[in-house]
Amino acid sequence: MFQANSMTLITGSADQTAKLWNVETGAQLFTFNFDSPARSVDFAVGDKLAVITTDPFMELNSAIHVKRIARDPADQGGESVLILKGPQGRINRAVWGPLNRTIISAGEDAIVRIWDTETGKLLKESDKETGHKKTITSLAKAADGSHFLTGSLDKSAKLWDARTLELIKTYVTERPVNAVTMSPLLDHVVLGGGQDASAVTTTDHRAGKFEAKFFDKILQEEIGGVKGHFGPINALAFNPDGKSFSSGGEDGYVRLHHFDPDYFNIKI
Amino acid sequence: MGDVLIMNEIDATANRLGIDLLQVDLDSIQLPPGEDLGIISDDEDVYEDDDQEVESGFGNIIVVDNLPVVPKEKFEKLEGVIKEDGLWMPVDPETQKSLGYCFIEYNTPQEAELAKEKTNGYKLDRAHIFAVNMFDDFDKFMKVPDEWAPPEHKPYTPGENLQKWLTDEKARDQFVIRSGTDTEVLWNDARHLKPEPVYKRSYWTESFVQWSPLGTYLATVHRQGAAVWGGANTFNRLMRYAHPQVKLIDFSPGEKYLVTYSSHEPSNPRDANRVVINIFDVRTGKVMRDFKGSADEFAVGGTGGVAGVSWPVFRWGGGKDKYFAKLGKNMISVYETESFTLIDKKSLKVENVMDFSWSPTDPIISLFVPELGGGNQPARVSLVQIPSKEELRQKNLFSVSDCKMYWQSSGDYLAVKVDRYTKTKKSTYTGFELFRIKERDIPIEVLELDNKNDKIIAFAWEPKGHRFAVIHGDSPRPDISFYSMRTAQHAGRVSKLTTLKGKQANALFWSPSGRFIVLAGLKGFNGQLEFYNVDELETMATAEHFMATDVEWDPTGRYVATAVTSVHEMENGFNIWSFNGKLLYRTLKDHFFQFLWRPRPPSFLTPEKEEEIAKNLKKYSKKYEAEDQDVSMQLSEQEREKRRSLKNEWEKKISEWKRLHEEEKMERQMLRDGEASDEEEEYEAKEVEVEEVLDVTEEVEE
Numbered sequence: 011m012f013q014a015n016s017m018t019l020i021t022g023s024a025d026q027t028a029k030l031w032n033v034e035t036g037a038q039l040f041t042f043n044f045d046s047p048a049r050s051v052d053f054a055v056g057d058k059l060a061v062i063t064t065d066p067f068m069e070l071n072s073a074i075h076v077k078r079i080a081r082d083p084a085d086q087g088g089e090s091v092l093i094l095k096g097p098q099g100r101i102n103r104a105v106w107g108p109l110n111r112t113i114i115s116a117g118e119d120a121i122v123r124i125w126d127t128e129t130g131k132l133l134k135e136s137d138k139e140t141g142h143k144k145t146i147t148s149l150a151k152a153a154d155g156s157h158f159l160t161g162s163l164d165k166s167a168k169l170w171d172a173r174t175l176e177l178i179k180t181y182v183t184e185r186p187v188n189a190v191t192m193s194p195l196l197d198h199v200v201l202g203g204g205q206d207a208s209a210v211t212t213t214d215h216r217a218g219k220f221e222a223k224f225f226d227k228i229l230q231e232e233i234g235g236v237k238g239h240f241g242p243i244n245a246l247a248f249n250p251d252g253k254s255f256s257s258g259g260e261d262g263y264v265r266l267h268h269f270d271p272d273y274f275n276i277k278i
Numbered sequence: 279m280g281d282v283l284i285m286n287e288i289d290a291t292a293n294r295l296g297i298d299l300l301q302v303d304l305d306s307i308q309l310p311p312g313e314d315l316g317i318i319s320d321d322e323d324v325y326e327d328d329d330q331e332v333e334s335g336f337g338n339i340i341v342v343d344n345l346p347v348v349p350k351e352k353f354e355k356l357e358g359v360i361k362e363d364g365l366w367m368p369v370d371p372e373t374q375k376s377l378g379y380c381f382i383e384y385n386t387p388q389e390a391e392l393a394k395e396k397t398n399g400y401k402l403d404r405a406h407i408f409a410v411n412m413f414d415d416f417d418k419f420m421k422v423p424d425e426w427a428p429p430e431h432k433p434y435t436p437g438e439n440l441q442k443w444l445t446d447e448k449a450r451d452q453f454v455i456r457s458g459t460d461t462e463v464l465w466n467d468a469r470h471l472k473p474e475p476v477y478k479r480s481y482w483t484e485s486f487v488q489w490s491p492l493g494t495y496l497a498t499v500h501r502q503g504a505a506v507w508g509g510a511n512t513f514n515r516l517m518r519y520a521h522p523q524v525k526l527i528d529f530s531p532g533e534k535y536l537v538t539y540s541s542h543e544p545s546n547p548r549d550a551n552r553v554v555i556n557i558f559d560v561r562t563g564k565v566m567r568d569f570k571g572s573a574d575e576f577a578v579g580g581t582g583g584v585a586g587v588s589w590p591v592f593r594w595g596g597g598k599d600k601y602f603a604k605l606g607k608n609m610i611s612v613y614e615t616e617s618f619t620l621i622d623k624k625s626l627k628v629e630n631v632m633d634f635s636w637s638p639t640d641p642i643i644s645l646f647v648p649e650l651g652g653g654n655q656p657a658r659v660s661l662v663q664i665p666s667k668e669e670l671r672q673k674n675l676f677s678v679s680d681c682k683m684y685w686q687s688s689g690d691y692l693a694v695k696v697d698r699y700t701k702t703k704k705s706t707y708t709g710f711e712l713f714r715i716k717e718r719d720i721p722i723e724v725l726e727l728d729n730k731n732d733k734i735i736a737f738a739w740e741p742k743g744h745r746f747a748v749i750h751g752d753s754p755r756p757d758i759s760f761y762s763m764r765t766a767q768h769a770g771r772v773s774k775l776t777t778l779k780g781k782q783a784n785a786l787f788w789s790p791s792g793r794f795i796v797l798a799g800l801k802g803f804n805g806q807l808e809f810y811n812v813d814e815l816e817t818m819a820t821a822e823h824f825m826a827t828d829v830e831w832d833p834t835g836r837y838v839a840t841a842v843t844s845v846h847e848m849e850n851g852f853n854i855w856s857f858n859g860k861l862l863y864r865t866l867k868d869h870f871f872q873f874l875w876r877p878r879p880p881s882f883l884t885p886e887k888e889e890e891i892a893k894n895l896k897k898y899s900k901k902y903e904a905e906d907q908d909v910s911m912q913l914s915e916q917e918r919e920k921r922r923s924l925k926n927e928w929e930k931k932i933s934e935w936k937r938l939h940e941e942e943k944m945e946r947q948m949l950r951d952g953e954a955s956d957e958e959e960e961y962e963a964k965e966v967e968v969e970e971v972l973d974v975t976e977e978v979e980e
Contacts, residue, residue: 034968056949109942110949138293156935165868171931173938178931184849184866197928205848228928229921 013057018079020060022048028062030083039083046070050103053079054110055155059091061113063101072101074115076127094125103149107172108156114172116146116160124175134175141177142168147203148190159199161187167201169227181225183232188244195252196274197227202257204242222246222257222267233276238265338390339413342397343379346406381413440494442510444878451832452476452876453839454487454496455852457867461487463496463513463876466837466854469909471863473854477513485525486872490533493833493877495560497527497536504538506560517563521556528590529560532599535615536560537592541573550574555591557602557618567618575606595636595643601664603634603643610634610645612664621665628660633681637715639689642670644713646681646694657681659694659711661720671713671720679706686739686746690716691763693746695734708734712763712772725772727759736786743792745775745812755780758797760812776815782806789835794818794857796838798829807840809859819859825849833878837862841873 011020018039019031024047030039042048046067053060060079066072074094080086099118107114112133113125120143122136136142144164151158157178161167163186169179187203204220220243221235241261248255254268345367367380384390390412398410443452450465453473461482464473483498490497495506496513503521507513521538528537535557542552553576555569576591592602592613601621603612611625634645641664649657657678661670675681680697692713697706710725732750739746744763751757760775767773783797783806793813799806805826809818823840825848830839841852850870854862881888891898 054949055946058949108938109945154935154939156939157931182866228924230924 011051011053011060013053018057020051020053020062020079022051022062024048026064028060030079030086032083040086040088042075042077042088044075046072050101050105052105054106055108056110059106059110061104061106063104063115063117065100071095072099072117074101074104074113074125076113092127092130094130099145102145102147103160105149105151105158106155112172114149114158116149118145120144120146120162120164122146122160122170122175136170136175136177142166144186147186147188150191152192153194159190159192161190161201161203163187165203167199167225169199179227179230181230181232183223185242188242189246189257191246191248191255192227193248193252193255194250196276198233199225199227200246200248200255201225202243202246202259204239204260220259220261222255236267239263338384338387340382340384340390340394341379341411341413341416342382343409343411344406345376345378345380345408346402347375347378349373349375438508438510438514440508440510441879443493443876450474451834451837451878453832454489454872454874454876455867456483456487456871457850458869461498466832468837468854468856468862469906470913473863473865479513487874488527488529489874489877490529490560491531491877492533492879494533494879495529497529499524499527504536506536517560519556519558519563521554526589528592530594530599530602533560534599535566537590537602539589539591544572557592566615567613576604593634593636596641596664597639601641603636605631605634610643612643614665622667626662626667633683635683635685637689637692638685638687640715641665642689642715644683644685644692644694646683648681649676649678659683661692661713661715671722673711673722675711682737684737684739684746686743687741690714690744691739693737693739695737705731707731714763721770723772725761728774728777732757735784738786738788738795740788740792740795740812741790745792747786747788747795747812749781749783749786749797753780755782756784757781758783758786760815775812778810781808783808785829787829787831787838789831789857790833791835794835796829796831798826798840800826800829805840805842807855807859809838809855809857811858821855821859821861823853826853828873830873830875832875839873839875841870843870843872 012018012033013020017033019033020028021031022028026044026047028042028044028048028051030041031037032039042062044062044064047065048062049065050063051060058079058081060077062075062077064070064073064075072095075090076092076094077089078087078091094113094115101115101117103117104113104115106112107124111127113127114122115125116122121138121141123132124134125131126133142160142162142164144162146160146162148161149158151172156172157169158172159167159169165183165186167181167183167187167190168177169181170177181199181201183201183203185203185205187201189202191200192198193200200222202220202222220239220241221237222239222243223235224233225231226233236257239257239259239261241259243257243259245258246255254266256264256266258264366382367376370377382390382393384393394410394412397408400408400410402408446465448467448469450467452463452465454461454463456462459480460478461480462478463476465476467474484500486499488497488499489495490506495508495516497504497506501523503524504519504527506516506519508516519536519538521540523540523542524538525541526539528539529535530537538556538558540554542554544550544552550573553569553571553573555576556565557567557569558564559566577588592604594602599615601612601614603610606625608629608631609625609627610631612621613619614621628645628647630647630650632646632648634643636643643662643664645660645662647658647660649655656674656676658672658674659681660672662668663670675696675698677699678696679699682695684693684695686692692715694711694713695708696711697708699706707730708727709730712723712725714721714723727748727750729750733752735749735751735756737746737748746761746763748759748761749756750759757777757779758781759777761772762775763772764770765773765775778797781797782799782803784803785798785800787796787798789795793811795810795812797808797810805823807821807823807826807829809821810816811818823842825842825846826840827843827845828839828841830841831837832839836857838855838857839852840855842849844850849866850868851864851866852870852873853864856862883891
């Protein structure tokens with residue numbers, strides 16, 4: 011996750027650490043140590059705090075750690091300001107809510123949770139009936155933080171209000187969703203996924219069938235797809251100018267796509 | 279509805295605990311002995327109906343009458359004949375002789391019944407034939423009034439109109455689908471481009487569902503037996519048929535009878551399975567006849583199906599459910615449904631018969647006897663009239679390795695596919711014997727493909743028509759040829775219409791009214807579909823339903839359904855196409871098991887009336903076109919409305935968020951130490967020039 015000024019990068023790793031890096035020089039600035047693999051990381055508004063999630067490991071449950079980020083790397087310490095425990099299973103994504111007042115987490119138990127950063131209390135949980143039915147794999151915030159998109163192995167993605175956790179939209183597709191992202195320019199939502207390699211029993215003779223599917227954000231209807239990967243798509247990100255996006259997949263390829271002028275004129 | 283509610287609760291509990299009910303092996307659950315946890319077993323329902331007489335407490339006692347009257351000395355001898363514990367022979371106190379009858383008590387009423395069946399009528403000697411009755415029966419017979427009173431007259435309550443679905447104003451067809459634990463019946467509403475629900479139920483069946491041949495009933499299969507459902511507007515259970523562990527069912531074509539089949543493990547593992555087949559009257563639920571035996575008796579000829587038996591074991595024929603026949607060893611057993619016994623009380627003896635097939639319309643059986651004695655006795659195909667058992671036509675075939683019979687749907691033609699050995703006996707080539715059934719003396723024509731060595735992949739007659747299609751060839755893209763049994767130029771001879779070369783197809787699906795056909799490439803071809811017009815001999819459309827496993831025309835021939843079932847893990851669901859290949863709508867359903875159109879009974883219109891309608895089609899179609907227009911305008915209006923409201927809702931949300939965002943602006947600035955970098959939407963790309971020292975070299979001048 012990049013800081014707002016793109017000077018510092020924070021990464022989480024299965025080697026049970028999270029690290030701060032200087033983007034220009036590539037130098038490591040600081041290492042946070044944990045007792046289990048670190049998975050999801052996010053800078054808070056103002057970049058003075060970061061949230062890091064750790065996986066369940068041996069007897070340890072999964073947890074959400076909040077760390078203070080010093081302006082000057084030399085002052086950086088490793089202590090947690092707050093540790094949240096509770097969700098069952100792996101937490102796949104945790105991000106800051108508006109004004110850093112809340113932390114939003116989602117993971118294996120298919121429930122989206124909103125925590126109070128000051129007290130550490132659980133404020134809201136997504137409804138079992140209307141929420142996701144399987145592991146939530148991915149989460150993407152809108153640029154202004156007012157809403158966010160979750161993608162799940164239950165072959166759907168859902169759009170939520172970040173303040174109230176109201177379920178606003180659902181997008182249904184045919185394959186489990188591994189990655190989601192929203193266009194910063196148009197009202198488009200992109201889902202990427204595909205069946206896990208270990209579960210595939212028939213070889214797909216149509217190479218490159220795995221698509222990044224575009225949906226109209228408001229009408230919830232599929233607009234089209236971008237083919238090319240021949241393995242499940244695991245990561246998606248829009249260029250902040252909204253004119254291109256990149257996708258990364260199980261096939262080991264990262265693809266950069268630039269949109270035709272026609273893309274910007276799509277009307278359903 | 280009580281059952282459904284309880285299941286919902288169970289579902290909810292399972293979800294909460296994270297248990298996938300479909301994975302739970304219900305059979306492995308063992309209740310503590312004697313405990314039923316207060317849950318009423320479904321089985322008890324069925325048994326309760328039978329055991330209503332057992333309340334007296336004397337249900338396990340029988341009375342044996344007509345015993346010889348004997349003095350005490352002979353008691354033991356007499357008792358020796360009826361030796362059982364619990365025997366009481368009353369004695370006349372005056373004569374000290376037995377009174378001629380005795381009472382015997384058994385452990386259970388079932389044992390008593392069995393004893394009564396076995397011993398009633400037993401001849402001890404000429405003067406003494408046992409008359410054995412249940413003790414309770416005496417009570418019943420004593421109660422019979424001396425005067426006959428006419429039975430009570432129950433007022434006539436008309437049943438529901440089971441054919442109501444045919445009167446749908448929009449002339450839609452229904453279909454049933456099974457996905458996950460749900461079974462749903464829906465209308466195919468092609469105008470609205472989506473299905474309309476009729477009835478849905480979870481756990482409606484325990485394994486599969488099946489429509490009756492004329493569409494009146496939907497049959498479900500359970501551990502205790504089968505059941506049929508139907509009704510005017512919804513599906514009520516009309517009748518139950520008890521048959522524990524039933525595995526397969528079959529309706530007679532007129533829906534009068536239901537045949538059920540089960541196969542049971544024998545007590546001695548080396549024996550074959552035990553097979554039980556019941557034939558029920560559909561409307562009353564009464565067992566008309568049962569067949570019990572070893573699986574060997576039922577698995578003759580043909581290809582093995584479930585547990586080695588090819589289903590259906592009994593094939594119906596002769597129209598109006600008149601006859602049913604079974605293939606046996608060296609015989610065909612033909613039964614008639616007046617008395618459910620063999621015609622002429624014996625089977626039709628045909629030495630070495632391998633396969634037989636009924637005409638779909640007439641009481642004629644075609645049968646095939648393979649070659650014997652290394653070529654000494656040639657193979658033959660015969661047509662036999664039932665019930666006379668007279669052979670109508672016969673043809674000897676030489677060098678035959680295998681044979682398959684295909685009847686045309688109106689019984690006009692029979693095609694026999696014959697695989698013959700080449701002279702070297704190393705390979706086979708195929709030809710067809712075509713019988714013209716309705717013509718005098720049943721002429722037979724021999725047809726060979728242009729390339730004799732082509733393997734036949736599929737063959738199908740045009741329903742109600744004179745044409746047939748054949749997929750042949752060895753390559754990964756075989757050819758498809760169309761033939762007609764009567765063309766204008768050659769009235770009495772089969773002639774080829776056309777050959778389509780190099781098609782990705784391995785299955786043929788004619789429309790039920792003929793004229794159109796779907797050439798499908800299933801399995802290895804992954805769902806290629808070609809919609810072909812056989813009248814014009816041209817392709818109407820090519821399409822694809824990726825990984826389709828099933829293709830089925832609706833009973834009117836207007837629509838085609840293609841489905842991907844749970845054989846595949848992904849993309850389960852079904853598509854509905856128009857007859858000419860336009861995709862109308864698709865529905866995705868995970869864990870998709872079955873898609874079945876509801877059959878229609880044959881039309882009541884006379885051929886003359888049908889012709890009149892065809893002539894005046896333009897007049898009739900005007901009315902429907904107008905209706906279609908209305909609906910499509912309505913649809914687009916509805917669509918637009920929906921979109922407008924969605925957009926409005928969204929606008930409201932956006933403005934709400936904007937407002938909150940504005941309010942929080944101050945706080946945000948503070949978090950960033952006073953930096954007003956709110957315009958993060960428009961990010962700035964700054965190009966920064968950085969000077970980097972790559973290398974330092976010192977040059978020393980000498």
